[in-house]
Amino acid sequence: MQRHSVDSSRIADVGWENDVMEVGFPDGAVYQYYGVSQSEYTAFLNSPSLGSALSRLDKIHRYSRIR
Secondary structure (H helix, E strand, O other), rough: OOOOOOOOOOEEEEEEEEEEEEEEOOOOEEEEEOOOOOOHHHHOOOOOOOHHHHHHHHOOOOOEEEO
């Protein structure tokens, strides 16, 4: 999955494909969030705080570290 850089101190880059959102962090860790719709992904990208938006996704979507 291709990820794109974002303007965030907590998150380095994000990508989305087939209801999976991938989040890369500055330390090199990468997590995948499952069951994220395209509209949720778009709302996430448009959030004023990506860190806060990610904290909300942590509570409603299953995720796992892949790197």
